[in-house]
Amino acid sequence: xxxxxxxxxxxxxxxxxxxxxxxxxxxxxxxxxxxxxxxxxxxxxxxxxxxxxxxxxxxxxxxxxxxxxxxxxxxxxxxxxxxxxxxxxxxxxxxxxxxxxxxxxxxxxxxxxxxxxxxxxxxxxxxxxxxxxxxxxxxxxxxxxxxxxxxxxxxxxxxxxxxxxxxxxxxxxxxxxxxxxxxxxxxxxxxxxxxxxxxxxxxxxxxxxxxxxxxxxxxxxxxxxxxxxxxxxxxxxxxxxxxxxxxxxxxxxxxxxxxxx
Amino acid sequence: xxxxxxxxxxxxxxxxxxxxxxxxxxxxxxxxxxxxxxxxxxxxxxxxxxxxxxxxxxxxxxxxxxxxxxxxxxxxxxxxxxxxxxxxxxxxxxxxxxxxxxxxxxxxxxxxxxxxxxxxxxxxxxxxxxxxxxxxxxxxxxxxxxxxxxxxxxxxxxxxxxxxxxxxxxxxxxxxxxxxxxxxxxxxxxxxxxxxxxxxxxxxxxxxxxxxxxxxxxxxxxxxxxxxxxxxxxxxxxxxxxxxxxxxxxxxxxxxxxxxxxxxxxxxxxxxxxxxxxxxxxxxxxxxxxxxxxxxxxxxx
Numbered sequence: 423x424x425x426x427x428x429x430x431x432x433x434x435x436x437x438x439x440x441x442x443x444x445x446x447x448x449x450x451x452x453x454x455x456x457x458x459x460x461x462x463x464x465x466x467x468x469x470x471x472x473x474x475x476x477x478x479x480x481x482x483x484x485x486x487x488x489x490x491x492x493x494x495x496x497x498x499x500x501x502x503x504x505x506x507x508x509x510x511x512x513x514x515x516x517x518x519x520x521x522x523x524x525x526x527x528x529x530x531x532x533x534x535x536x537x538x539x540x541x542x543x544x545x546x547x548x549x550x551x552x553x554x555x556x557x558x559x560x561x562x563x564x565x566x567x568x569x570x571x572x573x574x575x576x577x578x579x580x581x582x583x584x585x586x587x588x589x590x591x592x593x594x595x596x597x598x599x600x601x602x603x604x605x606x607x608x609x610x611x612x613x614x615x616x617x618x619x620x621x622x623x624x625x626x627x628x629x630x631x632x633x634x635x636x637x638x639x640x641x642x643x644x645x646x647x648x649x650x651x652x653x654x655x656x657x658x659x660x661x662x663x664x665x666x667x668x669x670x671x672x673x674x675x676x677x678x679x680x681x682x683x
Numbered sequence: 684x685x686x687x688x689x690x691x692x693x694x695x696x697x698x699x700x701x702x703x704x705x706x707x708x709x710x711x712x713x714x715x716x717x718x719x720x721x722x723x724x725x726x727x728x729x730x731x732x733x734x735x736x737x738x739x740x741x742x743x744x745x746x747x748x749x750x751x752x753x754x755x756x757x758x759x760x761x762x763x764x765x766x767x768x769x770x771x772x773x774x775x776x777x778x779x780x781x782x783x784x785x786x787x788x789x790x791x792x793x794x795x796x797x798x799x800x801x802x803x804x805x806x807x808x809x810x811x812x813x814x815x816x817x818x819x820x821x822x823x824x825x826x827x828x829x830x831x832x833x834x835x836x837x838x839x840x841x842x843x844x845x846x847x848x849x850x851x852x853x854x855x856x857x858x859x860x861x862x863x864x865x866x867x868x869x870x871x872x873x874x875x876x877x878x879x880x881x882x883x884x885x886x887x888x889x890x891x892x893x894x895x896x897x898x899x900x901x902x903x904x905x906x907x908x909x910x911x912x913x914x915x916x917x918x919x920x921x922x923x924x925x926x927x928x929x930x931x932x933x934x935x936x937x938x939x940x941x942x943x944x945x946x947x948x949x950x951x952x953x954x955x956x957x958x959x960x961x962x963x964x965x966x967x968x969x970x971x972x973x974x975x976x977x978x979x980x981x982x983x984x
Contacts, residue, residue, distance in 0.1 A: 444820060445823070497698045511692060524702075528922075535958065
């Protein structure tokens with residue numbers, strides 16, 4: 423590797439990680455001033471744990487993330503199977519578009535559009551509407567992750583099972599599903615973190631009493647930087663990093679040459 | 684090939700219904716409401732489409748559609764400026780991302796094979812980490828009494844605090860930071876799979892490393908670069924969090940305008956018109972992106 427390449431990597435990763443490092447370090451700051459170091463302390467974590475509304479919001483976020491990731495995993499897996507196994511079916515082009523478009527759609531559009539639907543249907547806004555919204559937006563991501571795995575599977579395995587007399591349901595349950603399991607888990611984790619992270623869509627579709635963690639953090643951030651948010655952020659970063667590393671290991675296991683990324 | 688079992692034909696039904704109901708239908712409703720009479724009240728908005736009235740009733744509905752919201756968008760300079768500044772900020776940020784991201788992706792692709800998965804994981808982790816929190820982290824760095832000013836003043840490079848937070852520069856820093864992984868990952872994926880013999884051949888024929896990069900490496904990776912650039916550009920045009928937290932009150936972007944029309948002014952029909960305008964702006968890039976992705980898939984094989 424050339425010196426230029428090494429320099430690019432060092433500068434690039436410093437840029438990516440320095441702000442996160444600052445956040446983590448200052449969450450252990452004894453001083454209430456975010457930019458003045460007052461010695462090491464875990465007091466802000468204590469403040470955090472006794473912050474009722476914040477803890478309630480974290481609980482709402484976890485419930486929403488769990489439920490929406492489950493729905494997205496089912497829908498995304500069905501969509502991936504349809505795109506790789508069903509061949510041609512009526513509306514396939516529209517279907518492909520519907521699976522992929524939510525991934526690049528600006529969040530403000532998706533949020534407003536879903537809200538207008540829920541209002542039109544007369545649905546009470548709350549946890550359920552956030553779950554529906556997050557499941558819809560994450561389905562495409564699950565479909566991409568699971569689809570890459572399904573495309574990489576050796577078709578002769580499923581054919582062999584069929585030749586030996588297994589019905590389609592049995593082939594799916596005993597051959598396809600176990601082989602695709604790591605991708606399903608990775609897709610679930612991706613959907614889970616996307617939900618845990620979303621501020622914009624949740625703000626549009628939530629109602630009174632359903633405040634997610636990002637919504638709570640956002641309203642505090644608007645009031646200014648404060649060390650308690652740093653502590654909350656540090657915990658969240660820790661959780662998400664573990665989930666992300668697990669998922670990327672699972673996805674990495676899928677990646678055969680030419681199928682990755 | 685064996686005939687496809689009936690069951691396989693049923694696979695798309697459930698996700699098709701779900702995405703139709705919760706993605707396609709909402710966008711159509713937004714389009715309809717954007718053509719309603721301007722009103723700062725709750726629905727129903729006029730005109731109301733009654734399916735039971737038959738073709739004549741539908742024709743009345745079509746006649747009653749109101750373009751007043753779009754006239755407001757076209758005539759009020761606020762919206763024109765917001766659209767233009769969304770596009771220009773996203774374009775400038777994409778250019779910065781290409782300049783910053785290409786050397787990183789290139790260096791990753793040239794790193795020893797054993798190190799590459801680690802480097803990829805290091806790029807992915809910030810991308811999974813909360814977007815809101817990563818932008819929040821920059822507030823403490825960029826504000827006048829923040830770490831950047833304090834550091835530069837201690838080094839004697841500046842003599843008074845920098846006013847970066849609340850400017851377009853801060854928005855560009857935030858956009859570059861938040862979207863860097865989206866540019867680096869697709870570009871790296873293509874660069875890592877390029878045939879090394881092509882570069883070796885160019886080098887054997889006497890090309891300098893710089894010339895090899897510009898005439899062989901980069902042209903081979905162009906689909907990755909285009910895909911990555913659009914993957915950043917499209918969501919950046921509609922970005923809300925970055926201009927809201929790092930920009931000033933004068934930083935107009937469509938995502939932010941839509942948000943304030945909706946939450947502060949409670950003008951849902953106008954917010955819907957802004958959403959449709961934003962959608963029209965990003966549809967073209969989305970089509971090009973799908974094209975580039977298909978080619979990138981082929982190039983990466």
